[in-house]
Amino acid sequence: MKKQWTKFIIVLVLYLLFLLWVKSWWGLIVVPFIYDVYITKKIKWQWWKDGSSVTRFIMSWVDALVFALVAVYFINLFFFQNYVIPSSSLEKSLLTGDYLFVSKMSYGPRIPQTPLTMPLTQHTMPFFNIKSYIEWPHWDYRRVKGFGNVKLNDIVVFNYPAGDTLLNEPQYQAMDYYQQMVYPKGEQIYYENYGPVDLRKMNAVAQRRYFNTVYALGRQFFASNPVEYGDIVSRPTDRRENYVKRCVGLPGQTLQIKNRIVYLDGKPNKEPDNVQYTYFVKLRGLSIMQLLGAEYDEFRKENGISEEDVMMLNRLHGYDVESGTLLNKYALHYDGYMPLTARAAKAMKKAGIISEIRHVTDRDIDSGPYYPLNAYTGWTRDNYGPVWIPKKGKSVKLTLNNLPVYERCIRVYENNDLQVKGNKIFINGKPANSYTFKMDYYWMMGDNRHNSLDSRYWGFVPEDHVVGKPIFIWWSSDPDRKGFSGIRWSRLFTMVDKLK
Secondary structure (H helix, E strand, O other), X not given: OHHHHHHHHHHHHHHHHHHHHHOOHHHHHHHHHHHHHHHHOOOOOOHHHHOOHHHHHHHHHHHHHHHHHHHHHHHHHHOEEEEEOOOOOOOOOOOOOEEEEEEOOOOOOEOOOOOOEOOOOOOEOOOOOOEOEOOOOOOOOOEOOOOOOOOOOOEEEEEOHHHHEEEOOHHHHOOXXXXXXXXXXXXXXXXXXXXXXXXXXXXXXXXXXHHHXXXXXXXXXXXXXXXXXXXXXXXXXXXXXXXXXXXXXXXXXXXXXXXXXXXXXXXXXXXXXXXXXXXXXXXXXXXXXXXXXXXXXXXXHHOOOOHHHHHHHHOOOOHHHHHOOXXXXXXXXXXXXXXEEHHHHHHHHHOOOEEEEEEOOOOOXXXXXXXXXXXXXXXXXXXXXXXXXXXXXXXXXXXXXXXXXHHHHHHHHOXXXXXXXXXXXXXXXXXXXEEEOOOOEEEEEOOEOOXXXXXXXHOOEEHHHEEEEEEEEEEEXXXXXXXXXXXXXXXXXXXXXXXX
């Protein structure tokens, strides 16, 4: 009995320390059950051990499975989780096929907002295309104390801010509901019915009226076609897709991008060592398929050039011409464009693979629309802002000109009723010429600067969306190569903080 009391006291102390950490005393209702497990044993927790051999066999597996799922749920929730890089937006710092150990402790784990969810799923049950969580109960955002805060140039895992709304048909779920679906479709319908508009000649009131109409037209189109696109659904914050980007702007800083360089409070921020930009290239007596062939496989591997990078060369004379995104017809002089680090661009030129190369600029390819989607700013991916990043407890003066930049923060992320009547702004029914933010916000960008959907397209990342910090790469598999040759041995157990 003494041994049982010792076990009980150790477990109880650890459990109470956990409750103290998360500041949730509702967990005290579990204490009597812990006491019963070790001391009184009134409840037959393993009743199945007295059953038939078949019952014991089945229930032993059920018991082990339930324990494993609960343990995984608890560990993923408060301590760490796995994350795999699905796209090239952070290349060549983090590569497609890198598996990351993501620490929840670095910035402090969030108390779950939707606690009733199937472990090992984010939002959808595999094979069934149904929600893997129950929306009730839904708790307000709260984060327990961690080791620190998000720092400038940290690589951060977070929930996709624009993922609050989406089309439920599987092929459209991964598409940005606002940036890629509703606004473009609404603009198309508006153009077909009313003709072109010149936003540069509109004042703030007229622009707002136009974009409200465009949004309503786009939303009505998708709402009227559920068979093709699925229903318009929403997801709570902690059930949205996980993204990973680099934090290039902190709360309270003023960010501006000038000629591709990020400036913070007027000073240039250090670029990542492996930052990528898109270059026009003219191949020297070489076809795209030859560059993808075995002869250049080792060269591509040594210089971090993926098959996806090379295949982008096809866009210039294909998609960009057909879709009308090509702005500079003289760019057709080149064979195409592809993302490259400065080192890879130099290596291609030195190897005689290319005869001409130059950066792609804002005047060559249209890659918008950019955040905010409901205003004309003239900003582009290489020349953006300036924009002040909201900071908890700090206020911003509101005008109809800057309202689109902060409207989503005020209305969606901080749950206020915001309306514009004429040229006046009302928040929660009261006239407002300023707003004090309740949360910190961050500006996230990919290191593959011309091939990354990031804050330039969907805006700020609120603190309640921050998931954790990648600590190291525990596995890395090259999608361009199979078997052992596809294992990136040199990347295994590389610390992410070293990828500056």
